Structures are given as C-alpha cells and as structure tokens.
Amino acid sequence: MDHYDIAVIGAGPAGAAAAIQAARGGAKVVVFDKAPYGRDKVCGDGLTPRAVGALNDLGIDMAGSHHIDGLRMIANDTTRELLWPATSRFPAHGAVWPRRKLDAHLIDAALEAGAKVIFETEATPTLDGTRVTGVEAGGRKIGADLVIAATGAPGTVARMLGAERVVDEPFGLAIRTYAETPRHADKHLEACLTLTDEDGTPVPGYGWMFPAGDGTVNIGVGALSTMKGFKKLNLNKLLDSYRDLVQDDWELGPNLERPRAWRLPMSAQKRHGDGWVAIGDAAGLVNPMNGEGIDYGLESGMLASDLHLENPATAPQRYDQLVGERFDSFLRTGRRFSFLIGHPWILRTGLRMAVGTDAIAKITLQVMGNLVDSESPGASGKVLKAADSLLGLADPVLRKTRAVS
C-alpha cells in the first residue's frame, strides 16, 4: 500500500494551500479531486486583502488577477466608496480572480512544489474505529499520517467524519453568473446591501458586482438562512431583480452562462480528530457577514500543514485549538449577528447605520474585507469584542425569536 505523509481530499484553494505548504516543507503529499483539472467553482471570485495576504505568504504570482482598491457599499440611496485600509497585517488591496483560473494556478503551484495531484477521482477517508488511517480512492487504499478534508460544503466525507454543519446554526446560499460590461476594469468591488424578495421583505445578504478586468463582471446575490421565508426564496428571481437594478449603471450584456447557486457552510460539528483535520469550507470557515471564505481556506490550509511539519503527533489537536483562537469568536459573533438581521426591522435599521456615517462604514468595510478577527487591534477589534459579549447575552432570545422559514 502506498503511504504519504499527507493526503488532501479536495483541490480548491484550501486543499491547494495545504499541499503547497506541506510539499515545500518536504512532506510527501497527494491531493485528490473528483473534478477534472481546470474545474470552475460557483463563487464571486472576490479576494479580500486578507486573501491577497495569504497568497503573498504562499508566494503566488498574482499577475493574472484584477487589482481592487476598495469597496463601494450601497444601501438604498446612500453610496459609500472606501479604500481598503492599510494595516500592518494585510496589504491595502484586494483582487478579483475567476475561480477557474485561480484554482488552476494554485494547484499548479502545488504540483511544482512536488505534490502528486490526482483529478477525476473521488476519495473518502479510511477509518480504523474513529482513527483516520488514509484514503480510499479509485478502488485503491492509500495510507497517510494526516488526512486533510478540504472538500468544501459538507457531503460524503463530512458525514463520515462527523464534520457536518451544526443544524441549529445559520448557513448561506448564493448564486452568480457573468456578464460583459464596459466597467470591467473598475477598481472597486460593489455590494448592494438592501436586497428585497418578491414580497418586498428585506433579505439579509447582499448583491455584488465584482469586476474581473477581462471584459466581464461577476454578478451575484447571497442570502442567509435566518431570514423569514428562506426556504421559499427564489435565488434566480432575486438575481434577476438585482440585475434590473444595476443593469443601466453597468451597461450589462446578457448573462454569459446560466446562473448557478451553491451553499455557504458557516459551522462544523468537528474540524479535527485522530489522523485528520478539516480546512476551509469543510470546517465551516466562511464569514457569515459576507459569505467569503477563500482567505480563511488558504490560511487554515497553511496552518494545518505547518503544524503537521512541526509535530505530526499533536497537529490535529493543535490545529483545532489555533483555528479556534483565530476565528471562533469572530465567526460566532457573525452567526449571532445573522440571527439578529433575520428580523426585517432590525435589518433595515442596521443597514442605515452600517453605511450612515463614515466611522461606522469603516468598521463595516473591515468586516466585509475579513480584516477583523480576535487578533484585530483598534476600533473594529473593540467593536467586535463588545458585539461578541452583547450578542452572547442576547443569543438565547435571538434564537427563540428567529424568523421561521
């Protein structure tokens, strides 16, 4: 039986980052993806400054991406355009990089680093009791000291590992397509925070225009499961109505492909165990306040591999602890916040505040850029800590009064 130091299931950004880091560190790595090389992923293609920071850490050449200077937030008649802030932790720019190209670029870097990558092959973990000993793929068993589940939104692998989403916690759904626009080289991401469904109910979520610099813009909408009527929400119609709203400003051409929707996991029952860890979406690492997760996927992938290179015996447990310290309080606050904005009147009031003044808009910007976490200094870090405590107190009430779908 072949044996590897690390077997990665899933060749998205999270899995590729783990493979690059581990292979460069001298580990023997194999990566499986059930999709072919160059597969697309339903995504907004937006890279936060945090994601650019992670790609810089991985030494990825970003020449193929479209440089983004900031975010334009629109709430009803108010528009606020802000530059990404310069911080000591992250670069002051983001990017848009269509996933077909970004993911291929990253997995090429993993190959270059020496990882073996096997496409069009579904892999599942092999279990000895609760211990993961390797993977089964293409009818073969392969041993591995560490199996990294980088499988995206939960499916078979999450079920086998007990790493499915927490049923009681929120999740998101989002849909996107592409269209041609003369504004394709715009240097700002645009987010419209005041979406309403067919009945005029405010939707906790946003519509986005992410210009790709290649003649096209990625246009999409996303919504949180905490809204009343979520199960009935028709994402195609929501996208159509958002398209109508932005059509003239962006001089949009017809949709270049059929709009496609996908899930945004925002929790996981477990993210480690004996012989395995889950990273990226498979670990529920998506910001509930903006649906972004590429940056967290890259970071968690690198972290898992670093810890394995340091000490294989303690890596899964240390990984869980360090991911917890970096992300848990922020993501928990985000999930609680999403219960809060599931109430339409709170959402309306909150949105007015979110872009109402420059000072608050700057905090909204940091949240939308995934720039805030438990390590954040300054006003946004303080606001996050205060929100965590306040929403913690309010959490039982928020859950009890949650909007019923």
Ligand SMILES: Cc1cc2nc3c(=O)[nH]c(=O)nc-3n(C[C@H](O)[C@H](O)[C@H](O)COP(=O)(O)OP(=O)(O)OC[C@H]3O[C@@H](n4cnc5c(N)ncnc54)[C@H](O)[C@@H]3O)c2cc1C
């Ligand atoms: C509509 C939409 C818009 C979004 N917009 C943004 C955005 O603009 N910016 C942002 O940062 N995030 C965005 N996100 C979230 C982002 O797409 C995810 O956070 C990101 O893709 C997570 O990367 P990942 O590597 O964890 O998983 P994925 O990218 O989902 O990759 C998982 C891989 O695992 C493979 N796989 C799964 N199971 C198996 C198996 N058993 N065997 C082999 N292979 C397997 C899949 O084929 C896939 O290639 C968006 C999400 C959606 C749905």
